[in-house]
Amino acid sequence: MKRSLILVYGVLSYVIFFATFLYAVGFVGNYLVPVSIDGPPQVPLTQALLINLGLLTLFAVQHSLMARPFFKRWLTRYVPRAAERSTFVLASSLALIVLFIFWQPMGGVVWHVENQVARCTLHTISILGYGIVFVSTFLINHFDLFGLRQVWLNWRKREETPLEFGTPWLYRLVRHPLYLGFMIAFWAAPTMTIAHLVFALGCTGYILGAIQLEERDLADAHPEYRDYRRRVPMLIPRLGRRHKGGLEQTA
Numbered sequence: 001m002k003r004s005l006i007l008v009y010g011v012l013s014y015v016i017f018f019a020t021f022l023y024a025v026g027f028v029g030n031y032l033v034p035v036s037i038d039g040p041p042q043v044p045l046t047q048a049l050l051i052n053l054g055l056l057t058l059f060a061v062q063h064s065l066m067a068r069p070f071f072k073r074w075l076t077r078y079v080p081r082a083a084e085r086s087t088f089v090l091a092s093s094l095a096l097i098v099l100f101i102f103w104q105p106m107g108g109v110v111w112h113v114e115n116q117v118a119r120c121t122l123h124t125i126s127i128l129g130y131g132i133v134f135v136s137t138f139l140i141n142h143f144d145l146f147g148l149r150q151v152w153l154n155w156r157k158r159e160e161t162p163l164e165f166g167t168p169w170l171y172r173l174v175r176h177p178l179y180l181g182f183m184i185a186f187w188a189a190p191t192m193t194i195a196h197l198v199f200a201l202g203c204t205g206y207i208l209g210a211i212q213l214e215e216r217d218l219a220d221a222h223p224e225y226r227d228y229r230r231r232v233p234m235l236i237p238r239l240g241r242r243h244k245g246g247l248e249q250t251a
Ligand SMILES: C[S@@+](CC[C@H](N)C(=O)[O-])C[C@H]1O[C@@H](n2cnc3c(N)ncnc32)[C@H](O)[C@@H]1O
Pocket: 136, 140, 145, 163, 164, 165, 166, 167, 171, 175, 176, 177, 178, 179, 180, 214, 218
């Protein structure tokens, strides 16, 4: 009974995450959703800025704190180990939903591309960014990242083995393709409003900080990570000749 409940909890958390992720694509790109990042301002600019920075900080703190090993150790004193990742996924989705609800449009255009071909190209690049995110989750292990593997193994009474460190495909070009995908998706905007700029800058700052924490944990858990970090760039691929596990610079 308890294992079945944990399985249902994991699947529900995943479904909520997936719906939230799809909404996030529409929210940031102003596609097909009732409330998005842009719109008529409702409150004065400074107030809107403070609210939006607070919402971004809420997400950053939730995400960074809950991803740390010490927090996971503490959480699993109260939540079954198999449900820990699903709890992280659910909390991340809730933090995003709060952001969608309370986000304040700010007006003001930073840049606006008129040419329809260029606009279409930027939309396509942005969607490609989300594509890179999606593919990267499968390169690591989509089902583990979103907690489904853990609840499934628990339901089958199988031992949960930790994921091995790997450098498949995009991970040989850069160490953080998933984060790079998000940055591409957020910055490739045909119309960049002030609210969108605050969002893109906030997320970029968060990603750069999160990488430091994530890499410290990865280097502690996997001794080979230090060598990987020396060979493979963080976010911007090098133009050069390939060699095993990374790229070799030609000059
Ligand atoms: C949201 S994913 C982001 C992964 C990576 N930073 C990226 O941008 O592609 C974070 C999880 O991926 C794991 N991770 C990062 N790089 C990995 C790799 N090369 N192999 C296996 N797991 C990895 C981290 O331990 C963390 O649990």
